[in-house]
């Protein structure tokens with residue numbers, strides 16, 4: 302996933318009919334979000350983020366599952382930085398498998414891994 306989510310970009314996504322956003326509330330605080338597109342029978346996961354203070358409590362997994370359900374797709378797809386150990390661990394734990402690699406996809410030259418699983 303490319304970084305750089307801003308309020309304006311989020312607003313723009315929400316104006317598109319394809320966008321789905323789920324948020325996590327923990328102890329009355331915004332603890333995380335997941336953003337995706339529901340397109341052509343696919344759940345395309347664009348961004349998943351959990352606040353540092355709320356990590357390793359299962360929220361990331363619940364956000365991904367809720368987003369995929371909201372997209373009502375048959376398959377869930379994403380791309381992730383090849384050096385993002387936490388995210389690759391999360392998606393692996395959720396049953397995603399690597400099915401491709403984009404060389405030097407990110408501006409700093411890091412590869413992107415393409416991952417997917419049946420929704």
Ligand SMILES: CC(C)(COP(=O)(O)OP(=O)(O)OC[C@H]1O[C@@H](n2cnc3c(N)ncnc32)[C@H](O)[C@@H]1OP(=O)(O)O)[C@@H](O)C(=O)NCCC(=O)NCCS
Nearest residue numbers: 302349350351356357358359360361362387388390391394
């Ligand atoms: C990736 C991220 C969303 C995970 O959120 P989280 O709420 O901590 O994840 P969960 O608690 O649901 O973790 C579920 C499983 O994922 C794996 N996992 C999560 N964080 C991990 C880490 N740092 N290292 C290795 N595995 C990890 C583990 O298998 C974990 O299960 P366990 O805690 O029982 O061992 C969070 O670290 C984050 O916001 N990172 C910064 C943003 C980011 O990189 N987003 C992904 C963009 S593609």
